Amino acid sequence: MKRINILFLIGLFYLSACADLDIPPPNVVGDDALLTNASGMKVYLARMYSRMPFEDFKYMGEWGMEYNGWLNASGIEGTGEALNRDGICRAFTSERTAYWKDAFILIRDANYLIETLPDFKGSFAELDYNHYLGEAYYARATAFYAMARRFGGVPLVTRLIRYPGDAENMEVPRASEEETWDQILADYDQAISLLREINPSEDRGFSNKFVALAFKSEAMLYAGSVAKYNETVSGRLTGLGQKTGVRVIGFDASTSQAASRRYFREAYLAAREVIKSNKYSLYKKKWDAANKDAQYQNMVDMFSDLTSSETIYAREYVFPTSTHAYDAYNSPFIFKSPLASGTCPSLDFVELFDGFPRYPDGTIKVTTGNTNTEGTYVLYDTPMDFFKNAEPRLRAYVIFPGDAFRNREIEIRAGIYTGNTPINPLFTDYSYGNSQTHYQQLSQYTTAPKTLYLSPREGTDQEIVPVNGVNKTAAGANGPFYNNGEGCLTGLLGRKWLNPDPGFVPAEGKSAQPYVLMRYAEVLLNAAEAGVELTLAGEASPDGSDMLQTATDAIVAIRERAGATPLIGGIPGSDDGRNIVRKERRKELAMEHKTKWDLRRWRVQHYDARDLFWGEERDKNTFSDNARYKFRGLYPFLSAQTGKYFFDAHFQWVAQKTFEYNIIDYYFAIPGGEVSKSPVIDQQPNR
Numbered sequence: 157m158k159r160i161n162i163l164f165l166i167g168l169f170y171l172s173a174c175a176d177l178d179i180p181p182p183n184v185v186g187d188d189a190l191l192t193n194a195s196g197m198k199v200y201l202a203r204m205y206s207r208m209p210f211e212d213f214k215y216m217g218e219w220g221m222e223y224n225g226w227l228n229a230s231g232i233e234g235t236g237e238a239l240n241r242d243g244i245c246r247a248f249t250s251e252r253t254a255y256w257k258d259a260f261i262l263i264r265d266a267n268y269l270i271e272t273l274p275d276f277k278g279s280f281a282e283l284d285y286n287h288y289l290g291e292a293y294y295a296r297a298t299a300f301y302a303m304a305r306r307f308g309g310v311p312l313v314t315r316l317i318r319y320p321g322d323a324e325n326m327e328v329p330r331a332s333e334e335e336t337w338d339q340i341l342a343d344y345d346q347a348i349s350l351l352r353e354i355n356p357s358e359d360r361g362f363s364n365k366f367v368a369l370a371f372k373s374e375a376m377l378y379a380g381s382v383a384k385y386n387e388t389v390s391g392r393l394t395g396l397g398q399k400t401g402v403r404v405i406g407f408d409a410s411t412s413q414a415a416s417r418r419y420f421r422e423a424y425l426a427a428r429e430v431i432k433s434n435k436y437s438l439y440k441k442k443w444d445a446a447n448k449d450a451q452y453q454n455m456v457d458m459f460s461d462l463t464s465s466e467t468i469y470a471r472e473y474v475f476p477t478s479t480h481a482y483d484a485y486n487s488p489f490i491f492k493s494p495l496a497s498g499t500c501p502s503l504d505f506v507e508l509f510d511g512f513p514r515y516p517d518g519t520i521k522v523t524t525g526n527t528n529t530e531g532t533y534v535l536y537d538t539p540m541d542f543f544k545n546a547e548p549r550l551r552a553y554v555i556f557p558g559d560a561f562r563n564r565e566i567e568i569r570a571g572i573y574t575g576n577t578p579i580n581p582l583f584t585d586y587s588y589g590n591s592q593t594h595y596q597q598l599s600q601y602t603t604a605p606k607t608l609y610l611s612p613r614e615g616t617d618q619e620i621v622p623v624n625g626v627n628k629t630a631a632g633a634n635g636p637f638y639n640n641g642e643g644c645l646t647g648l649l650g651r652k653w654l655n656p657d658p659g660f661v662p663a664e665g666k667s668a669q670p671y672v673l674m675r676y677a678e679v680l681l682n683a684a685e686a687g688v689e690l691t692l693a694g695e696a697s698p699d700g701s702d703m704l705q706t707a708t709d710a711i712v713a714i715r716e717r718a719g720a721t722p723l724i725g726g727i728p729g730s731d732d733g734r735n736i737v738r739k740e741r742r743k744e745l746a747m748e749h750k751t752k753w754d755l756r757r758w759r760v761q762h763y764d765a766r767d768l769f770w771g772e773e774r775d776k777n778t779f780s781d782n783a784r785y786k787f788r789g790l791y792p793f794l795s796a797q798t799g800k801y802f803f804d805a806h807f808q809w810v811a812q813k814t815f816e817y818n819i820i821d822y823y824f825a826i827p828g829g830e831v832s833k834s835p836v837i838d839q840q841p842n843r
Contacts, residue, residue, distance in 0.1 A: 187272060192279040197288055198357055200269065204295050205361060207262040209255055209302035211749035212471040212671035213480035213653075218244040220251025221258055221302075225480035226664065229498040230650060230747035231505075234815035235755060236769065236787055237746050238499045238650055241641025241811040247761075248752045249821040255306060256827050259299045260313060266296040267316040283352060290350030294363045294371075297343030301375045304340060305753060306824045308333040308405035311837070329836035330826075332403045334415055337379040341422055344372035348426075353435075360462070360472065366430050367469045370674045373426035373682040380419035380689060381757035383407050389759050389819055397838025404838050405823050413693070420689045421698045427683035428699055428706070430468070436676040438717045439466040448548045451719040455552035456656060460669045468674040475668040482669075483655050483662035488555065488566050489614065489634040489643050493662045496642055497634070499650030499747065501554045502787035503805055504779060506648065508743050508770060510721040511545035518774070520790070522803045528586050532578035533802035539568070539792045542803060549718035553746060555649040557792045557801075563658040568644050569632035570791035570804070571595065572621040575607035577798055582608075583806065588781055591807035595791075596638050612639035623796045636791070641811035646789030647803075652747045677744050680710035684727065684737045691729030704729055711740050718744070739771035761817045786814045 190196035214225040217233040227244060231237025234247030269292040277285050296314075303310040311328040312335065331339070351365040386393040386406045394406025407415055430436065439458040444450035458464055462472065473479055483491075485498040503520065506512075513521040515528070525531025536542050539558035543551070555561050557568035573579060582598060583590065595601060600608035611618040611631035617639075618629040635643020655662070655669050687703030697703050707727040715723055720743075727733040738758065742751060755761045760768040763783055766776035779785050791804045820842050831839045 187276070191269075191273055191276045194280075194284070194356060198359070200265075201288075201291055201362055204262060204265045204269075204291070207258055207265070208295065208298060209259065209262075210471055210671075210673055212673060213473070213482050213667070215749065216244055217248045217749075217752060218246060218252060220253035221255045222253050225482075227485055227495075227498070228480070228482055229486060230653060230749070231501070231751065232499065233752045234761075234785075234817060235751040236502055237505050237751060238501045239645050239787060239789075239808055239813055240498055240500065241645060242498075245813050247815040247817045247821070248756070249817065250824050251306075254824065254827045255302055256830060259303050260311075262299045263296055263313055264316065266292040266299070267314065270296075271316045284356045286350040287352045287356055290347045290352075290365075290368070291355075291363055293343045293350065294347035294368045297340050297347060297368075297375070298371060300336065300340045300343065301371070301378075304333070304336045305378055305756070307826060308823050308840075309336045309402065312336060312339050314339070327834060327836045329400045330397060330402060330404045330838050333382070333405055334403070334407050334411065337375075337383075337415075337419065340375055340379070341372070341419070344368055344375065344426075348372065360470065363469070366433060366435055367674065369426045369430050370468045370679050370682075373423045373430070373679060373686070374674075376419045376423035376426065377682050377686055378753065378757045380416045380423060380686070381759075383412050383416035383419060384689070385757070385759040387412050388765070389762070389822075390764060391819070393759070393819060393822060395841025397841065399836055399838045402838065405840060405842075417690065417693050417695050420686045420693070421695070423682055424686035424690060424703065425698050427679045427686065428701065430676075430679045431683060431706075436468060436679070437465045438676060438680075438713055439464045440717060443717060445716075448719055451548035451717070452551045455549055455718070456651070459653060459672055460655075462670060464672075464675075466676045467672050468676060468679070470670040470672045472670045473668040475666065478668070479665045480667050481664045482653055483660070483667045484664045486650055486654060487662045488561060488564075488649050490564060490566070491562070491662055492642070494664065497644055497649060500645040500789075501648045501650055502646055502808070503648075503790040504770070504787045505746065506550065506554065506790065508739060508772075509547045509550040511543075511547050511550075519778075520805060522790075522805055523581060528805055529581050529584055532580055533804070535577070535579075535795060535798060535800040535802055537800055539801050539803075542792075542801075547718055547720045549720065549743065551651075553650070553652040555651045557647060561651065561654075562656060562660070566634060566649065567632035568634050568636075568647055568649070568792060569630070570636055570647060570793055571608055571610040572619075572623065572628065572630050572794045572796055573600075573608055573802075574621065574796040575600065577795060579795065579802060582804055586806060588777065588779060588786070588807075591786060592812075594638065594809045595806075611635075611637050613637050614640060614643065621796055623794065624799050628794065636789075636810050638810055643810070645810045646787075646808055647791040648789070650747065672748070677714055678750070680714060681737065681741045681744065683707070684710040685734070685741065688727060688729060688734045688737055692731070692734065704733070707733070707737060711736065714740060714744055735768070735772050738768075742771045756822055759822060761821070762819045783816045783818050784814050785817075786812070 190200045214223045229240050232240040232245040309330045309332045312331045313328050347368045353365050355362045355364050397404045442450050442454040485495050489496045515521050523531040543556045609619045609621045609630040620627050631637050637643040684707035687707045712723050789808050792801050825843050826839050830837050
């Protein structure tokens with residue numbers, strides 16, 4: 157068979173040698189077809205957009221840009237938002253598939269369009285021609301941006317490299333980090349100057365002027381933060397490449413603060429231009445100032461409504477041709493198909509939100525004392541009573557124990573307690589140092605006659621306890637089960653992004669809800685943060701507006717829509733004001749692939765700066781120990797004697813996850829193969 161194939165190939169080569177080799181193969185579409193009409197341009201742009209580094213349902217922090225819609229979860233990268241049982245739940249310190257090779261494929265497509273489309277300018281109206289060029293600059297800026305926040309300085313390939321003609325000029329060294337951000341700024345500005353307000357095809361899948369402005373504001377906020385906060389990291393997080401001597405990460409001490417102010421100005425101006433356009437607004441179709449249920453439902457609907465006034469750019473899916481599997485992996489256990497509970501929010505995340513009783517140290521109160529080791533547990537008639545005053549926004553993001561989802565009550569229970577009331581705290585030590593002690597190790601569970609019932613697994617392995625004459629399973633229908641990480645690991649489940657339709661049956665490849673990649677709330681937050689940072693730097697407003705009033709208006713509007721406690725006073729031009737904006741950003745944009753980047757650019761994930769990890773001052777020692785840290789769950793227990801519920805706040809006790817983050821992790825390593833094969837590509841100085 158091999159011999160026949162070889163002879164066939166030899167014959168094919170012989171025949172082709174007798175032909176005119178300048179004739180393109182019949183299956184190759186040439187520039188004359190693609191770059192001379194709107195339909196062809198749509199095909200070309202679709203190819204570019206298929207490679208855009210958008211972090212949506214088909215992106216996972218652990219895997220990188222593999223465009224894989226399976227086993228996707230949100231906020232599980234050591235951000236504190238949520239936890240997951242699998243190996244994919246770990247701190248965001250690298251990606252299995254580095255965004256390098258794919259980036260340069262996209263950059264080449266953009267460069268080709270930039271250099272070749274002028275040959276066909278006469279085929280288009282001027283506005284359309286400019287717009288198509290703008291799409292190329294937007295794509296290139298976005299690719300460089302995705303690389304820069306991973307690697308710092310990258311090779312700035314801004315021309316089409318033709319092989320073999322350009323063989324001698326193929327090697328492009330890494331530029332400095334400052335040069336890289338300057339190129340991103342220049343490309344976004346060029347895109348904004350060329351793009352129309354509505355793209356010619358009116359296809360929501362492509363860009364427009366305001367999409368580019370919004371992403372520019374995000375990119376420049378990142379650049380400004382790195383230029384400023386790199387300087388605060390021990391040893392100044394910067395260095396020169398060994399091969400080229402270029403400052404491939406960080407900024408020169410003499411230019412860092414000026415660069416920071418320049419980038420924050422650009423972020424502010426870009427966000428302000430979107431705001432002043434009046435093209436977008438916060439989604440409030442079902443919002444009612446006096447109705448918390450309406451506020452909650454409004455925020456649930458916002459993420460699936462393609463007509464939302466808030467959506468600036470979304471990745472759309474269509475069943476059955478273009479789908480994902482978010483529901484199949486993240487739905488509650490009772491909807492398991494084939495997996496479940498992939499996103500389990502942490503108690504630490506819930507503590508960001510209003511509407512809960514607090515201990516003096518600010519943590520959520522579950523006992524009658526001043527700490528969770530003092531007093532006795534507070535009893536509730538139903539689990540939902542504990543959450544009755546919670547922000548509607550939080551309820552739209554998190555499924556609480558006992559809440560309804562797809563017309564089903566979501567029963568979440570860590571166990572059943574059969575002892576007398578009042579009930580003393582289950583542990584005498586809830587510190588980080590005692591985080592490895594689990595419920596199944598307690599004497600109430602291990603010593604006869606036991607008073608604590610837990611279930612190792614679902615189904616027939618569930619422990620059964622009579623409560624008021626009715627047999628109940630210890631862990632309820634959704635867990636947590638201490639020997640199966642597929643139940644509710646933290647006592648909470650993610651609601652954001654799930655399809656809420658009661659008639660929907662989750663399964664692999666059956667989900668088609670959109671992923672909102674950029675929305676107006678983020679633009680407001682970008683403007684607010686940039687405005688406060690400029691004020692802190694002593695800078696005047698770049699457009700004459702009141703920057704602190706802009707920040708205040710943004711936070712007031714977002715908190716009002718969320719049903720949160722109103723902001724008292726204005727946002728001050730201080731670190732406290734900055735932290736108010738950061739905390740609101742953590743809350744509003746949670747589980748949208750934003751927080752992991754915010755933590756990196758703020759430089760708050762390593763131990764020395766971790767007091768600001770939550771966007772507010774918190775004692776880092778309550779959840780971390782040097783480089784390592786972990787998060788807590790909020791576990792509901794049923795009291796058999798009273799038929800009431802109590803909650804225990806404890807570190808995650810199923811498939812326990814410990815995260816680790818060091819200063820070195822703020823920049824990913826350059827792929828080793830790229831460094832070893834190139835005489836000019838530098839590895840990070842600290843690796």
